[in-house]
Amino acid sequence: MAKNAWPSADKRSLIGKRISRLDGPVKSTGRAKYAYDISRPGMIYARLLWAPYGSAKVVSIDTSAATQIKGVVGAWPEMKDGDEVRFAGQVVASLAATSEEIAHEALKSIKVVYEVQTPQMNDVLLEKAETKEQRDEIPDAATVDKTFNEAEVKIEGHYGAAAITHCCMEAHGQVAEYRDNAMYIWPSTQNVSAYAAGLADAAGMPASQIHVDCQYMGGGFGSKFDSDQWGAICTRIAKETGKPVKLMLERDHELMAAGARPSAFANVRAGASKDGRITVWDSTAWGSGGMGGSRALGVPYIFGNIPNIRRVSRSVRTNRGSQRPWRAPGHPQSCLVTMAALEDLAAAAGVDSLEFFLKNLDYTERPDVYREELRIAADLIGYKDKAHPRGDSTPGPLKRGLGISLHTWGGAGHKSESTVTINPDGSASVNIGTQDLGSGTRTVVGIVVAETLGLPLENVQVNIGRNEYPASGASGGSTTVGGVSTSTRDAATAALNALFEKVAPALGVGADQLEAWQGSIHVVGDASKSMPWVKACSLLGQIPVTGKGSKPASDGTQLDNSGVGGVQMADVTVDIETGRVTINEFVAVQDCGLIVDLKTAESQVYGAMIMGVTYALYEESIYDPVTGRMLNADMEFYKLAGLADVGTLKVHMMTGPGYDERGVIGLGEPPVISPGAAISNAVANACGVRVPTIPLTPNRVLAALEQGGKLA
């Protein structure tokens, strides 16, 4: 019997190797069809009119003029007279026309009268914000105050991160088509299996009649879990007009309404002994995720076992489009506040930062992993040769510095079901209702089947992205790889064991003595007895065998795990005359248990580091305090790092004994957490003052230098 466990290192043909993603060729040749690329016969184009005010009351909406325009199929109010607009970007009306151009132009003919109100846009100044409070004191307020007052070394600092948006390359949206009493939808989604459930009302039919197909999607990062209001509008128009409808958000709307990572600010007091042992943490943190406020910051991040902790969190409501999960929700902000304050504490104590973190690792949950990772990262970046006390004393305007950050994440697999079919001709296929966001899920699923059946990867047909397939969880929180690899291993093992039942009599042994390996079925321990795969499959006769698998696995075997640690170190140069920060080198060391595909795993880390450079240095949603409208709702002024901005990147994955046997653990979130903190710390080490708030734009760097690091 094939065992429902990961093969040992000597029995892995594919798992853990560098394998090119299966859909690389269709993506790099432009053949991959995304939601935005779907074209259906007679398709019309829908567009949304959004409110240009952060706070207003809708007095009236008049679509009559728009409906008179040639080519306009229909126009619909999406709010009622008297409704409250709570953020700029809120959908007010929709319109469909025979071409994109007509739709775009006709939208201007919808007349909306607003009673404009003053929006609440401030999230920076706590005293002027509308807030809700959470409080947490360990052990008690008096002890925390006393410990701080008596600390040999103490710092008081302000730290912050501006709100950002997801800015997926493919805007949110979908194509919907109503025919044969069923709804067919091609969405850009992170949640294929559950997508239809949100549209039953709009489609006027049960989810079972809604067919969802998402083979490729152009980025989600946490913003594409739901079918959304635009999904419902598109579906409704398709039903009402009987025509296929494409509705993709325009770029400005995408950046305002389709998700945000909350801002975070904190005033921190921390104390340590003069040799660098942390004794106390005391913080007041706040931030805003728009209309819904935001969750409490998890500070002190990682170092949760510091003996004296007080944390106060306040959630600030602003008239902005609501937050959505944004790759590692809450972690990058908590990490920045903590690592920045702790490096400030190390600098105040005059203790080398690396030594400081090593000295306090017992306040974390996984000191051994971090210790090993810190050592490797230090070697990769040349820490010993480059490290210097805070403030590069080299003459001239270019100051160089190093920064460190540590992070953690869970990454256990989500619920998942999968089926694997072996055909009499030897071909194999897997059906699973998951999605590939670009993380390599399609490839991972294929590798698991091929490895289990002892076949080359190209012999496995991987079918994902449809809600007809067995249900699998949404891709978020680094839960996908643990989920789909478990259910698929389980399913492939079940299918293989069914095949073994047919093959065993021919080889004169019991099914429990067989294994599949390198294109043949072997008798364990007897090299002379084997049968080539295709011949073995022919014994199935006319009927294929299908194995069903799930996460949790059918026999209870745990193939995934949870809990990882990572370390990143940045080497930057700050031009103190212009305020410009340049990344020289950036190193990431990461564990994630058993790696299924090393190539796409490394890509996740490289990508997260690059995304993190953008977070640390460039991107910020800037809103007008008067109108409440986003001022940089385009890709020219909402800045993403370019190819020249990211420096030299080095990635080291922790693999082998001590890591592999833990099972598969998700990787999407962890490496995106530390960049803001590591780069901010490197800038402080370079120029000698803390630039409190990221992104570390030239104006903030210059202001910090001028003010000695107190403001910005």
Place this chain on the structure above:
Amino acid sequence: MPFRKKPEEPSGLSRRGFLKTVGAGTVAGGLIGESATPPRASAQAPALAGPGPIPLELNINGKVEKVSVEPRVTLLDTLRNHLDLTGSKKVCDRGTCGACTVLLDNKPIYSCSMLAVEAQGHAVQTIESLGTPEQLSAIQAAFVEHDAQQCGFCTPGFVVACTAFVHDHPNATLEDVRAGLGGNLCRCGTYHGVTEAVLQVVKTGKGGA
């Protein structure tokens, strides 16, 4: 189809030919600051086109494509909505991100920032002409090898830009790559793979293939 050498004589209109065709009235329009006489409509002035759809002949991927689009329609939207050439992606729609990059007479341009009418008389090559999944170009094969793609939405634009870059810079260094490929943006963060892919193609001298 491999990346093609620049044609000896570009077909269709040159800038010089364009000026000749539209006549003196339009040229004078450019000099209005120096002349007290406003340009007059003359018999030579071209008939106004639009606002309704007008017939166009475009040279796309070596084929003449006849389309009927309004004059305001961009080359990108014409490719995507009228010719089903959806490899060129619509992302920023204002000449920032490069996801819509195509070759115009072998030079990379943002197709979101050119009207289809302006593309007449030029040879347009889209990502669809640069290789197939079964027969990848050297750049595409290197993209796959170095995993220079994640979600893949920026990838076709990057492949087109890299194809032109390697053709024009067959001996490019790392610094050249960083200086020359800043016109395309990626959100997933594939720049490391893109850089490796381009350098590999340069090293193996297959940029023209």
